Amino acid sequence: MSYLIDTHCxxxxxxxxxxxxxxxxxxSAFKNGVKKIVCIGTDPDDSLVARDFAVSHENVFWTYGIHPEETNKDRKPLKLASLExxxxxxxTSRPVAIGEVGLDYHDEVHDRDAQIKLFNEMLQLAKDNDLPLSFHVRNAFDDFFAVVKNFPEVRGVVHSFTDSKKTLKKILEKTDFYVGVNGLATYSTLPTPPLxxxxxxxxxPFLTPIPFRGIINEPAYIYNIAEWLTKKLEIDFETIKKVTTDNAEQLFHLSDSGNSKA
Ligand SMILES: [Zn+2]
Incomplete structure (x- = not known):
């Protein structure tokens, strides 16, 4: 039986x-055929909230991550959790990935060095735990590729991709790299990756797809993003569903690790 997955919410x-x-x-996600949901952590505390939400819901999974903007100069100093x-x-429960982590130079108050340091630590954490990553990268792909190069075993998804065709091509050259497509694609002219x-x-709650623009986004709308993709790529819905779900399972191993107690 095929189903859809929300790999980032x-x-x-x-x-x-x-x-x-x-x-x-x-x-309502489950009713819409979205049978698995990945809750993404954005700082140490938020990640634990994601974990607890995942543990108490069947087919909900979690990630551990620290968003690069947590190091912005206008934020409180970031308190990192110790390795212990x-x-x-x-x-308590093994996360399915490390993320969202990465680099974001979009804001004026960003601290490039602090972001690169944190990103390296997060890549190391993924490596030590043999986990894939969910990347958040904005206006920072040169540094992103430079840092990632030091971790040849890295695998992950570039979430909410918003860059050029050229950058997309560079991502696609990497084996074990995927690209996250969301509601943004339904109302912009972003390059579309191959299925x-x-x-x-x-x-x-961000980036609500067409036709729900203006209201809060939710995992059930994966259905509408998949539907948009069938038109965009001229591929039938079943194939879109099957291939994107296989991709997600391949990267995150949702059937094996999930919210089961480690
Ligand atoms: Zn996010």
Whole structure:
């Protein structure tokens, strides 16, 4: 039986979703054929909230990550968890990836050196735990490729890709690299990756796809992104569903590790 996967959302985040609302959204996602959901951590505390949400819901998975903007100069100094604490966090439930992590030079207050240092640490964490990564990269692909080069075993997804055709080509040259396609693609002119490299994601609550622009995004709308893709690539819905789901399973091993106790 085929199904869809939301490989990137923030459903666990109480800043955006009330508990009740999140519960309803898990149900409506499942009803819409979106059978697996990955909740993405953006800082040490948020990652643990994602973990606890995953542990208490079947077919919801979590990642451990620190968003590059956490190092911005206008933020409180970032308090990193110790390796001991991280180990303990992972022993409750193993995350399916490290992310979202990466580089983002879009904001004026960004701190390039601090971001690169953090990104290296996150890549090392992924390596030590044999996990894939969910990358957030914005206006920073030169440094991204330079840093990633030092981790030849790296595998992951460039989430919410918003760069040029040329950059896309460079990503696609890497084996074990996927590209996250979300609602943004439905209302912009971004280059579209080939199907065998696509992971579907909502990035809910952000980037609501057409035809729901203007309301809060949720995992159920993966269906609409998949539908948009069938028109864009002129490939039937079943194939879109099967290939993107296979890609996600291949990268994150959702059937094996999931929310099972490690
Ligand atoms: Zn995100």
């Amino acid at each position: 923030h459903l666990h985040d109480r800043q955006f979703f009330e508990t009740e609302q999140a519960e309803e959204m898990v149900k 604490e991280i180990k303990k966090a992972f022993s 065998e490299k696509i992971l579907l994601e909502t990035d809910a």
